[in-house]
Structure formats: C-alpha cells, structure tokens
Amino acid sequence: MVILILLAVLVSAGITLLTGSTSIAMSLVFFMSIGTWISFWFSKGNIRDTQNLLKIFYAVFSIYVMFSAIGYLNFKVINDYFLFPDQAHFYEVGDILSKNSSISQIFQECFVLRIHEEQEASYFIFGVIGFIANKYFDGNSILLQSLHISFLAMLLNLFLYKTLLFHTSREEALKYTLLFAFFSPLFFYSPWILRDIHICFLYAIGIYLIHTRFTIKRLLLFVPIIVATLEFRLEMGLFCLIMPIYYIYFRGKNHKNYKLIFGSLIFIGIGVLGLLLNFLINSLSAAISSFVGYSSYTEENLSDGLGAMMFKLPMGIKQIAIVVFSQIRPFPAWGNLLIAKTVYEFVISFVELLGAVFWSYIFFFISFSFTSKVVRKKLSQENIVILIIALIFILGNSSEMNIRRILCIYPLIFIIYINVRQMLPKRKRISYSNSSIALYSVLSVIYFFIKYS
Numbered sequence: 537m538v539i540l541i542l543l544a545v546l547v548s549a550g551i552t553l554l555t556g557s558t559s560i561a562m563s564l565v566f567f568m569s570i571g572t573w574i575s576f577w578f579s580k581g582n583i584r585d586t587q588n589l590l591k592i593f594y595a596v597f598s599i600y601v602m603f604s605a606i607g608y609l610n611f612k613v614i615n616d617y618f619l620f621p622d623q624a625h626f627y628e629v630g631d632i633l634s635k636n637s638s639i640s641q642i643f644q645e646c647f648v649l650r651i652h653e654e655q656e657a658s659y660f661i662f663g664v665i666g667f668i669a670n671k672y673f674d675g676n677s678i679l680l681q682s683l684h685i686s687f688l689a690m691l692l693n694l695f696l697y698k699t700l701l702f703h704t705s706r707e708e709a710l711k712y713t714l715l716f717a718f719f720s721p722l723f724f725y726s727p728w729i730l731r732d733i734h735i736c737f738l739y740a741i742g743i744y745l746i747h748t749r750f751t752i753k754r755l756l757l758f759v760p761i762i763v764a765t766l767e768f769r770l771e772m773g774l775f776c777l778i779m780p781i782y783y784i785y786f787r788g789k790n791h792k793n794y795k796l797i798f799g800s801l802i803f804i805g806i807g808v809l810g811l812l813l814n815f816l817i818n819s820l821s822a823a824i825s826s827f828v829g830y831s832s833y834t835e836e837n838l839s840d841g842l843g844a845m846m847f848k849l850p851m852g853i854k855q856i857a858i859v860v861f862s863q864i865r866p867f868p869a870w871g872n873l874l875i876a877k878t879v880y881e882f883v884i885s886f887v888e889l890l891g892a893v894f895w896s897y898i899f900f901f902i903s904f905s906f907t908s909k910v911v912r913k914k915l916s917q918e919n920i921v922i923l924i925i926a927l928i929f930i931l932g933n934s935s936e937m938n939i940r941r942i943l944c945i946y947p948l949i950f951i952i953y954i955n956v957r958q959m960l961p962k963r964k965r966i967s968y969s970n971s972s973i974a975l976y977s978v979l980s981v982i983y984f985f986i987k988y989s
Contacts, residue, residue: 610880630662
C-alpha cells in the first residue's frame with residue numbers, strides 16, 4: 537500500500553514538473569484526496585474493504601495519469617489528436633465557456649438557454665473545469681481536461697469493486713476489478729476528451745445501486761443519475777430508466793408498499809418521459825440526426841472489409857453479426873499499431889490492443905459457457921435479465937459499431953462473465969478459456985492471411 541501511494545505521489549510530482557502547471561498539480565492533489573476519502577467512506581469501516589479500495593485507487597491512479605500524459609505528449613509532438621478528432625470540438629467549446637464571468641453564467645448558457653441544443657452536461661463540465669483553472673490557477677489545458685476525465689474512470693473502478701462484492705469474495709473482487717481496470721477497453725478510453733467516460737461513470741453508480749438493499753432514498757438517487765445522463769446523451773439517459781424498474785422489481789418485492797411504488801414508477805416514468813420528449817424535442821431531433829449520420833457514416837466508410845460485409849447481410853442476421861463483431865472490436869487488434877508514427881502512439885495502440893484481446897476473450901468465454909448445461913441450469917433470473925438488458929443495449933447501438941457507445945454496459949457483461957465462471961467446474965473453466973484464446977487466435981490468423989496474402 538505504501539509503495540502504491542509513493543508511486544502516485546512520484547507520478548504526480550513528475551507530471552507537475554513536466555507541465556509546470558498549478559492547475560494540474562492542484563487537480564492531482566484533489567484526485568488523491570477524493571479517492572482516499574471515497575475509499576474510506578465506501579468501505580463502511582471494514583478494514584479489508586478499505587485496503588482493497590485504496591489499492592485499486594492508487595494502482596489505477598498512477599497508471600491512468602501516466603496514460604493521460606502519454607496522450608498529451610503525443611498531442612504536443614504532432615499538434616493534433618492521434619485518435620478521436622471530435623476531442624477538438626469538446627475542448628474548444630469548453631474553452632470558450634471557460635472564459636465566461638462566472639459558473640452561473642456557464643450554467644445559464646448550457647442548461648437555461650441551451651445554446652448547444654444537446655450534450656450540455658459535457659460542455660458545462662469542460663467549461664467549469666476551465667473556468668476554475670483560468671480564474672484561480674495558470675489556465676485551462678488539454679492535459680487538465682484529460683486528467684479530469686481519467687479521474688472519473690479511476691472512481692468507476694471503486695464502484696465496480698463494490699458491485700462485484702455482491703457476486704464474489706473480497707479477494708476475487710479485488711483481482712477482477714484490477715483486471716477490468718487495466719485490461720478492459722475502459723483503460724484505453726480513460727483519457728480522451730469525450731463524454732463517454734462521464735456516461736460510464738453514471739452507469740457504474742446506477743449498476744451499483746441496483747444491487748443494494750431497497751430503500752426509498754436509494755430509489756430517488758436514480759432521478760439525478762437519469763437527468764445527468766440525459767444531459768450527456770439523450771438515448772443513454774432514456775435507457776437508464778430501466779435501472780429503477782429493475783431495482784424495484786428485484787430489490788423492492790418485500791417492501792410493504794411494493795405494488796404502489798412499482799405502479800407509481802411506471803405512471804411517473806411515462807409522464808416524465810412525455811415531458812422530457814416534449815421539452816427536449818430539439819435534442820431528440822438532433823440525436824436522431826446524429827444517429828442516422830453515424831449509421832450512414834459507418835456504412836460509407838467501411839470500405840470492403842469485414843464490417844462492410846456484415847452491413848450487407850439480411851436484416852436480423854446483420855444485427856446479430858454486428859453484436860458479435862462489436863464485442864471483439866477493434867479487429868484486428870493491431871490495426872492502429874500499423875499507423876503509429878511516434879513512441880507515444882505505439883503505447884496508445886498497444887493499450888488498445890490489450891483491451892481488444894481481453895474483451896474478446898471475455899465475450900468468447902461467456903459464449904462457450906452457455907453451451908454448458910450447468911450454466912444454463914444455475915443461471916439466476918437476475919443474470920438472465922442482466923444479459924437481456926446488455927443485448928438490447930448493444931442491439932440498440934448496432935448501427936454504429938462503436939465501442940465508445942456501448943462501453944457503459946461493459947460492467948454488466950463483466951458481471952455475467954464472473955458469475956458463469958464461478959458456476960463452472962475447474963476443468964470446464966480451463967477448457968473454455970483455452971477455446972476462447974484459440975478461437976481468437978484462429979480468427980486473427982485467418983484475417984492476416986486473407987488481408988496480406
């Protein structure tokens with residue numbers, strides 16, 4: 537533990553010396569303070585949980601901060617974004633907002649006047665971070681914004697650990713959380729100036745809450761989560777409405793007013809949905825236009841590769857193929873390594889490769905597991921519902937084939953993986969693990985020979 541804390545301090549000092557930025561220095565101190573506080577608060581006095589949460593936070597802190605720095609150094613070298621050029625839009629809009637006279641004025645432009653029409657929460661957060669940096673420290677910067685997004689990814693792993701405690705032991709929860717933190721696509725997407733990590737963080741809180749004991753107070757916590765998610769991406773916020781329904785159905789059955797609460801939620805949900813759609817009609821239109829645009833862009837830019845072949849498949853089969861492909865993307869995993877021009881781009885691409893290979897293994901292992909009678913018999917109703925929710929979510933985003941859009945549901949898929957893995961005897965686990973690795977390797981070799989022969 538001491539070594540991890542010292543490493544975090546050394547990394548923070550190194551980043552501060554590298555940039556000479558007081559806003560970054562204070563942000564890193566703020567991150568460590570909040571992360572430590574949440575670890576103690578979340579453990580509820582349990583020493584083992586406190587130690588595990590602190591281990592997760594400080595291990596993740598050092599690596600994620602360094603990865604953000606690598607992304608920033610590459611930007612300085614090429615004076616552009618290696619990946620995700622839409623980062624420029626988010627940073628520029630946030631930087632413009634940061635020059636307002638007060639945070640209340642930024643709030644008014646984003647949430648009252650709604651000058652950007654959609655995704656106002658992202659602009660508001662970028663603007664507020666920049667405003668504080670400009671007013672009290674040395675100013676806004678790309679690395680500053682990147683680090684603040686990375687901080688949310690760090691905290692997400694703490695919520696994941698607490699969620700996994702509902703499914704496995706403390707030792708296993710610690711191990712699986714660190715695996716997810718360093719090998720899932722979350723790590724790769726953690727530093728980029730986009731809204732996806734914000735949405736993932738909100739979903740992680742919601743996923744944790746649906747596992748907790750039912751109380752009215754916790755039920756009401758879904759309201760700000762849904763509203764906040766709506767302000768990041770409308771369709772993601774609407775999908776969040778499933779969470780309180782799941783929570784009441786599986787956690788609130790024994791509550792004395794269960795039927796009244798469930799009926800009221802459905803009634804209120806329909807009413808609120810109607811009001812939201814009426815109030816956010818412009819956002820909805822923009823979202824639909826964006827959705828169609830992404831779909832058209834995807835189809836037009838797939839060239840003659842595997843993705844293009846799938847989009848030519850008949851309706852129904854196409855969606856299933858896209859769902860499968862979405863879980864092994866990017867494929868081939870080495871794609872961006874081939875276009876890397878700097879050592880920083882090579883590191884970034886290697887992290888992406890690790891995430892792609894790891895998540896492909898997770899997906900194939902789950903798929904193989906469902907061929908087992910043991911798993912099919914032991915699978916609980918909750919696991920089945922979680923699986924259905926994940927499939928519906930992925931299908932709903934099938935027109936884009938973009939990991940960023942479905943990353944927020946990955947903790948649910950990871951929970952399914954852990955549960956089915958625990959249902960299997962050791963011999964079966966080893967067999968399915970080997971089969972998953974073999975299948976991915978064979979697919980990669982086949983692609984290589986078709987592409988380069």
